[in-house]
Amino acid sequence: MGARVIWYFYSLLTYGAVMIACRKDLLLGLATSLRTVFFVCVTTLLLATACDSPEERLVDHVKNGQELLEQRSFDKASLEFRNALQINSDHIPALYGLSQIEERRANWRAVRNLLEKIIDLDPNHLEATVRLGRMMLLGGQIDRALELSNKASEIDPESIDALTFKAALLLNLDDPQGALAAANKALQKDPGNVDALSVLAAERMAAGEMREAIALLDTGIKQDERNVALQLIKIRALASLDAIDEVETVLKRLIDLYPDTDAFKTSLVNLYMRQERLDDAEAILREKADANPGDIEPALNVVRFLNTVRGPDSAIVELRRLIDQGDANVSQYRMALAQLYFTQQDSDKATQVLDELLASEASAEDKLTAKNQMAEMARLAGDFDRAKAILAEILGEDSKNAAALMTRGAIRNVEQQYDDAIIDLRTVLRDEPDSLRALVLLGTAYEGNGAPELADDQYTRAFQVAEGAASIGLPFANFLARRGDLNRADEVLSRVVQVEPNNVTAHRALAQIRINLRDWAGAEQVAERLRELQDEDSVINRIKGIALQGQQKFDQSVRAFEQSQQAAPDAFRPMASLVDAYYRSGEPEKAEAFLKSVLETSSDNVFAHVLLGQLYSELDRKEDAEQVLLEAVESNPKSAVAYTALSRFKSLQGDRDGALAVLDQGLAEIPGDATLGLLKAGIFERENKPELAMRQYKEMYEANVDSPLVANNYASTLLSLQGRSAAKEVLEVMQPFMNASVPQFKDTIGWAYFLDGQNEKALAYLRDSAEQLPNLAEVRFHLGQAYRAAGNVSAAIAEFEKVVEISEQTPFPQIDEVKLALEELKKKVGTFSGD
Numbered sequence: 001m002g003a004r005v006i007w008y009f010y011s012l013l014t015y016g017a018v019m020i021a022c023r024k025d026l027l028l029g030l031a032t033s034l035r036t037v038f039f040v041c042v043t044t045l046l047l048a049t050a051c052d053s054p055e056e057r058l059v060d061h062v063k064n065g066q067e068l069l070e071q072r073s074f075d076k077a078s079l080e081f082r083n084a085l086q087i088n089s090d091h092i093p094a095l096y097g098l099s100q101i102e103e104r105r106a107n108w109r110a111v112r113n114l115l116e117k118i119i120d121l122d123p124n125h126l127e128a129t130v131r132l133g134r135m136m137l138l139g140g141q142i143d144r145a146l147e148l149s150n151k152a153s154e155i156d157p158e159s160i161d162a163l164t165f166k167a168a169l170l171l172n173l174d175d176p177q178g179a180l181a182a183a184n185k186a187l188q189k190d191p192g193n194v195d196a197l198s199v200l201a202a203e204r205m206a207a208g209e210m211r212e213a214i215a216l217l218d219t220g221i222k223q224d225e226r227n228v229a230l231q232l233i234k235i236r237a238l239a240s241l242d243a244i245d246e247v248e249t250v251l252k253r254l255i256d257l258y259p260d261t262d263a264f265k266t267s268l269v270n271l272y273m274r275q276e277r278l279d280d281a282e283a284i285l286r287e288k289a290d291a292n293p294g295d296i297e298p299a300l301n302v303v304r305f306l307n308t309v310r311g312p313d314s315a316i317v318e319l320r321r322l323i324d325q326g327d328a329n330v331s332q333y334r335m336a337l338a339q340l341y342f343t344q345q346d347s348d349k350a351t352q353v354l355d356e357l358l359a360s361e362a363s364a365e366d367k368l369t370a371k372n373q374m375a376e377m378a379r380l381a382g383d384f385d386r387a388k389a390i391l392a393e394i395l396g397e398d399s400k401n402a403a404a405l406m407t408r409g410a411i412r413n414v415e416q417q418y419d420d421a422i423i424d425l426r427t428v429l430r431d432e433p434d435s436l437r438a439l440v441l442l443g444t445a446y447e448g449n450g451a452p453e454l455a456d457d458q459y460t461r462a463f464q465v466a467e468g469a470a471s472i473g474l475p476f477a478n479f480l481a482r483r484g485d486l487n488r489a490d491e492v493l494s495r496v497v498q499v500e501p502n503n504v505t506a507h508r509a510l511a512q513i514r515i516n517l518r519d520w521a522g523a524e525q526v527a528e529r530l531r532e533l534q535d536e537d538s539v540i541n542r543i544k545g546i547a548l549q550g551q552q553k554f555d556q557s558v559r560a561f562e563q564s565q566q567a568a569p570d571a572f573r574p575m576a577s578l579v580d581a582y583y584r585s586g587e588p589e590k591a592e593a594f595l596k597s598v599l600e601t602s603s604d605n606v607f608a609h610v611l612l613g614q615l616y617s618e619l620d621r622k623e624d625a626e627q628v629l630l631e632a633v634e635s636n637p638k639s640a641v642a643y644t645a646l647s648r649f650k651s652l653q654g655d656r657d658g659a660l661a662v663l664d665q666g667l668a669e670i671p672g673d674a675t676l677g678l679l680k681a682g683i684f685e686r687e688n689k690p691e692l693a694m695r696q697y698k699e700m701y702e703a704n705v706d707s708p709l710v711a712n713n714y715a716s717t718l719l720s721l722q723g724r725s726a727a728k729e730v731l732e733v734m735q736p737f738m739n740a741s742v743p744q745f746k747d748t749i750g751w752a753y754f755l756d757g758q759n760e761k762a763l764a765y766l767r768d769s770a771e772q773l774p775n776l777a778e779v780r781f782h783l784g785q786a787y788r789a790a791g792n793v794s795a796a797i798a799e800f801e802k803v804v805e806i807s808e809q810t811p812f813p814q815i816d817e818v819k820l821a822l823e824e825l826k827k828k829v830g831t832f833s834g835d
Contacts, residue, residue, distance in 0.1 A: 450764030538568035672703030
């Protein structure tokens with residue numbers, strides 16, 4: 001397993017090195033002016049019309065695209081390839097060229113689609129097969145990668161690319177001998193092949209033979225000292241030997257070879273910081289700043305370093321020194337100082353610094369920027385009125401000021417004025433189509449406005465612009481997961497961990513998505529990567545335990561859960577997972593012994609009591625279960641968990657009065673507790689006592705107005721009891737949760753809008769709810785009613801027929817009403833067709 005993970009990591013290093021080299025040109029490409037784009041478009045059109053035939057124009061477009069691609073003019077090259085595809089949408093060279101551009105833009109979904117299309121058109125296209133295979137390998141889709149590797153070998157068994165891809169794949173499949181054979185065969189053809197040398201070095205490192213791996217890497221480095229990938233792998237091998245002096249030597253050499261690449265200097269600074277050589281680290285940063293006196297970024301890097309390692313006072317002194325120098329960047333230094341004061345929660349000093357800037361001889365542009373900073377600080381402090389006043393002043397001077405419009409858009413999102421926010425943010429994006437902040441804020445606005453497809457478009461674009469950064473990828477993946485699109489969430493997070501291979505949070509999120517997808521091997525692979533990143537043992541082993549359990553490897557899963565629980569003995573999740581693992585493996589006596597041992601050490605451990613009670617209940621030891629749960633309540637009188645477990649136990653035994661008594665006892669000890677209150681209301685609902693349920697929900701709502709679950713249940717019950725007359729009150733209750741992703745909430749809001757006569761808004765919420773809850777009759781009924789009111793007869797019929805189908809399995813109280821509506825709608829359709 002180790003070799004497989006190591007190769008995956010080195011593949012990412014290689015990719016990262018390429019992206020460092022590409023980033024500058026990519027940014028320049030994105031900055032192309034509208035005028036230039038227009039000129040290129042017009043010129044291209046004129047040239048096209050001069051061609052004698054579509055075939056000749058096609059050849060010219062592809063040739064021009066390939067030349068521009070070599071020149072790294074990606075936007076212009078993309079235009080040429082797309083023009084070629086307008087003539088012939090299946091032209092393979094144009095598709096392949098476009099796939100190369102999308103790869104440089106980190107648009108992996110488009111790359112995959114293009115390569116898949118090329119292979120469909122030409123199953124023997126070797127380059128597309130290998131590139132797609134490498135993508136699948138890096139994304140953890142081993143089965144597909146294996147299929148593509150076999151295909152590449154069939155196309156050309158002597159191809160160096162096919163051989164190195166096969167070597168990497170076999171190493172991932174724990175076949176080091178096969179990997180070595182393929183890599184050595186590639187080296188016979190190309191002695192300096194980077195991929196082959198990387199495989200050989202990875203195999204030696206997996207075997208613990210670091211010096212042998214370094215010798216192999218040095219072979220390649222002697223032939224090409226500027227090969228960044230080999231140098232980075234060597235750094236990794238040296239670090240594992242704790243050969244810090246040699247790591248330092250390699251980094252210094254990379255800095256000499258690539259003096260304009262800041263990443264290597266940053267790595268050396270980080271190395272010095274880990275060694276607590278703070279003066280050496282500071283010297284590197286100051287050297288860069290002194291060498292570029294007109295460049296503000298190196299100077300601010302010194303400030304950031306001082307703030308991190310020596311404290312904010314040192315950073316403030318440095319900024320004051322820079323301000324006193326009085327150079328061209330003095331306004332930017334003042335704004336940085338204001339931001340530093342603000343992050344230290346000293347708003348008065350922050351405002352004072354910005355006021356000084358506004359009173360200075362600063363340019364009009366700098367003063368507008370300072371006002372925007374003041375508005376943003378007011379927004380972050382929750383002082384929306386002050387922020388709006390400043391923004392009105394800015395927009396009075398410049399009605400299209402992007403920063404001001406984005407801050408106002410952010411405020412309008414919070415205030416749920418989504419239509420106005422959308423106008424502001426679309427205005428920004430017309431002039432700045434790649435503004436990350438505007439894209440994300442617009443996505444939020446669309447999501448809040450009940451347009452998830454449009455939100456998806458904005459988040460996707462933001463993720464592309466951010467080149468897979470976790471800051472965008474993590475929230476985007478959460479959005480996709482909320483919508484049930486787990487496969488795309490997996491793709492997004494796989495991309496994030498390629499870009500940020502040391503990001504623990506992203507790896508944890510990816511593991512959870514793969515568990516939800518039941519991709520047990522993929523989840524286990526992420527767990528191994530987390531181990532390399534030295535994540536918490538309890539988290540790593542819990543992921544492994546779940547993955548092993550999913551593969552029916554119960555003995556191994558038990559061992560993993562045992563290790564997880566030992567690493568976090570007081571945490572609930574590892575404890576619960578271990579008990580479940582013992583039970584699934586047919587060893588309930590071990591689960592009982594384990595929980596008793598916990599209680600011997602910690603007699604008031606509520607989780608151990610509850611888990612033991614549940615275990616006894618599963619084993620049909622009812623008296624023991626009740627006794628343990630009573631002990632949980634007695635030893636934890638302020639724990640809602642204890643009352644909840646005992647109440648549910650009594651409900652399952654048919655003791656309704658006993659269950660209510662336990663909940664009342666808990667509410668006396670913990671007044672207003674939402675969990676206990678909701679359980680009590682739920683009992684009344686199951687007994688078909690809506691008035692009592694309503695009374696309980698109202699009491700809970702008044703005590704927990706910020707709880708979305710309480711608000712939704714209260715609102716839903718209001719609608720059930722009072723119908724149309726309660727619609728406005730329900731919308732007011734649900735106002736703070738209009739942007740919630742929970743489909744039940746969307747159904748409540750949508751039905752309230754329908755009853756209030758706002759059918760267009762109702763449809764937006766109800767469609768989304770039905771998409772997430774396709775087998776819930778009530779949700780489909782609500783959507784059918786909204787379609788019916790909108791005059792969309794065919795859609796209403798489809799929804800009502802679905803309700804009838806669902807009701808055959810789960811009775812629906814209003815089924816007679818649905819069948820009558822269906823009959824009327826079908827008659828109407830018949831009338832229309834007769835006409």
